[in-house]
Amino acid sequence: MIALSLAEIAAVVGGQTHDIPDPSVQVTGPVVRDSREVVPGSLFAAFVGERVDGHDYARAVTEAGAVAVLASRPVGVPAIVVEDVQTALGALARHVVRRLGATLVALTGSAGKTSTKDLIAQVLRRKAPTVFTPGSLNNEIGLPLTALSATEETRFLVLEMGARGIGHIRYLTGLTPPRIGLVLNVGTAHIGEFGGREQIAQAKGELVEALPPAEEGGVAVLNADDPLVRAMASRTKAKVVLFGESAEADVRAENVRLTDSGQPSFTLHTPSGASDLTMRLYGEHHVSNALAAAAVAHELGMSAEEIATALSEAGSLSRWRMEVTERPDGVTIVNDAYNANPESMRAALRALAAMGKGRRTWAVLGKMAELGDEALAEHDAVGRLAVRLNVSKLVAVGGIEASWLQLGAYNEGSWGEESVHVSDAQAAIDLLRSELRPGDVVLVKASRSVGLESVAQALVETGAEGEVAAR
Ligand SMILES: Nc1ncnc2c1ncn2[C@@H]1O[C@H](COP(=O)(O)OP(=O)(O)OP(=O)(O)O)[C@@H](O)[C@H]1O
Ligand SMILES: [Mg+2]
Numbered sequence: 001m002i003a004l005s006l007a008e009i010a011a012v013v014g015g016q017t018h019d020i021p022d023p024s025v026q027v028t029g030p031v032v033r034d035s036r037e038v039v040p041g042s043l044f045a046a047f048v049g050e051r052v053d054g055h056d057y058a059r060a061v062t063e064a065g066a067v068a069v070l071a072s073r074p075v076g077v078p079a080i081v082v083e084d085v086q087t088a089l090g091a092l093a094r095h096v097v098r099r100l101g102a103t104l105v106a107l108t109g110s111a112g113k114t115s116t117k118d119l120i121a122q123v124l125r126r127k128a129p130t131v132f133t134p135g136s137l138n139n140e141i142g143l144p145l146t147a148l149s150a151t152e153e154t155r156f157l158v159l160e161m162g163a164r165g166i167g168h169i170r171y172l173t174g175l176t177p178p179r180i181g182l183v184l185n186v187g188t189a190h191i192g193e194f195g196g197r198e199q200i201a202q203a204k205g206e207l208v209e210a211l212p213p214a215e216e217g218g219v220a221v222l223n224a225d226d227p228l229v230r231a232m233a234s235r236t237k238a239k240v241v242l243f244g245e246s247a248e249a250d251v252r253a254e255n256v257r258l259t260d261s262g263q264p265s266f267t268l269h270t271p272s273g274a275s276d277l278t279m280r281l282y283g284e285h286h287v288s289n290a291l292a293a294a295a296v297a298h299e300l301g302m303s304a305e306e307i308a309t310a311l312s313e314a315g316s317l318s319r320w321r322m323e324v325t326e327r328p329d330g331v332t333i334v335n336d337a338y339n340a341n342p343e344s345m346r347a348a349l350r351a352l353a354a355m356g357k358g359r360r361t362w363a364v365l366g367k368m369a370e371l372g373d374e375a376l377a378e379h380d381a382v383g384r385l386a387v388r389l390n391v392s393k394l395v396a397v398g399g400i401e402a403s404w405l406q407l408g409a410y411n412e413g414s415w416g417e418e419s420v421h422v423s424d425a426q427a428a429i430d431l432l433r434s435e436l437r438p439g440d441v442v443l444v445k446a447s448r449s450v451g452l453e454s455v456a457q458a459l460v461e462t463g464a465e466g467e468v469a470a471r
Helices: 006-011 055-065 084-101 113-124 142-148 168-175 195-206 227-235 285-299 302-313 342-355 372-389 400-411 425-437 453-470
Strands: 016-018 043-045 066-070 078-080 101-110 131-134 154-158 180-183 219-225 241-242 251-258 262-269 274-277 322-324 334-335 361-365 391-397 417-420 441-445
Touching: 006 016, 006 066, 006 078, 006 084, 006 342, 016 302, 043 055, 043 142, 055 066, 055 078, 066 084, 066 154, 066 302, 084 142, 084 168, 101 113, 113 142, 113 154, 113 302, 142 154, 142 168, 168 195, 168 391, 180 285, 219 227, 219 302, 227 441, 251 285, 262 285, 262 302, 274 302, 322 425, 334 342, 342 361, 342 372, 361 372, 361 425, 372 391, 372 400, 372 417, 391 400, 391 425, 400 417, 417 425, 425 453, 441 453
Parallel strands: 043 066, 066 078, 101 154, 101 180, 131 154, 180 219, 219 241, 241 251, 334 441, 361 391, 361 441, 391 417
Antiparallel strands: 016 078, 251 262, 262 274, 322 334
16 A cells, blocks of 8 residues: 555544554555464554454554554454445545556446456556455455555556446446446346446446546447447446457457467557467457457557557456366366356357367366356356257256256257256266266356356366376
């Protein structure tokens, strides 16, 4: 964080100082909520959770070097006491970003926020110091904590914003008002909670409503290929920049194809030039993510060549998203178990088909959560797509949704042992351990709640044991 005295922080958050001998002492380290992350100079934010109460760690964090605790009650060590720690954290973030000289870039969407945020960061940091959301910390606590991790040197602050309802994005943009706002897509993630796609569009569009007008530098970066996102142009005073594969996009991809290893290759067109690239990431959904990142970077003054180079070298910074492991015995494991929705299932299956040309392919899939009334139809469609893409084996894991996946495959013409339904992750692991053979490609994917990464991890480890045994 930029250095601030305890007195200044107390004033900004409207808090009372307790047990603070010298209010001019400065917080120079990060603001953290996890006691294990405290380093000398930190400010520790004490949240009361379901299982742990941060206030119980007050003494320990002080001993570890925290300058003070942001707390909702006195704790016997230096503290700034406020009514509500979350509100105080938000106020502090707002104060700090106002003082920073950094450009704020915020993004939202139904799928691909983290992947795209990681791409944007990997492009922009070639130009200037960049701070970005770690992992998926995109909510009312993770967002201010990320903003507070910026320093005087930070030029770009890239923030992922998540929403589970109307007003959530508005709240987040109130804390850290972006100059550039990007909306990726309106899909079906969390549709059960939202009520429908229109409501999701309403909620995501709050991002572009919060942007400054074009004259003040506001830029809305919108997906030209997604009608509900494209329509958000009418909800902003900012300059509108479109990305996508459609001809009207300002930043677009041409000659898109997947290489034999499943990596997207295309020509990137920007208003100031074009450049060819092949990505290191897997799956065609990254084309859209890359174009979004390119549109942001172009707005911030980078050339098509610089952007293409950065995108072609960008890796996966967050785990379990199309994470590819080559086992010593020639089996390829694709761990995309971080999360799943219909769009990302389709993208992952297409990547599997491309990677598995001439090889035996396995799709180990579990349920896609929160689809409301569309759940049966969407699982059925994914099962059918697996067959249409010629995936050799479908292993549907879990309860009723898995049986819909398997039935979809069956009805599309998969027969015999080409598609099976197993009850849980362990059953899938047992089956795959006995069936996999050198050369196979295995995709593992389901919603977060299913926890299928245990399957991917077990399969990766099986390969490692094999290697040891072979020596
Ligand atoms: N543009 C895209 N369209 C569809 N699926 C995508 C896209 N980009 C990434 N995905 C897939 O969606 C899943 C989630 O990706 P990612 O973590 O980037 O999304 P997110 O929007 O940050 O999710 P969350 O809401 O959980 O934070 C992954 O399986 C990934 O492969
Ligand atoms: Mg995310």
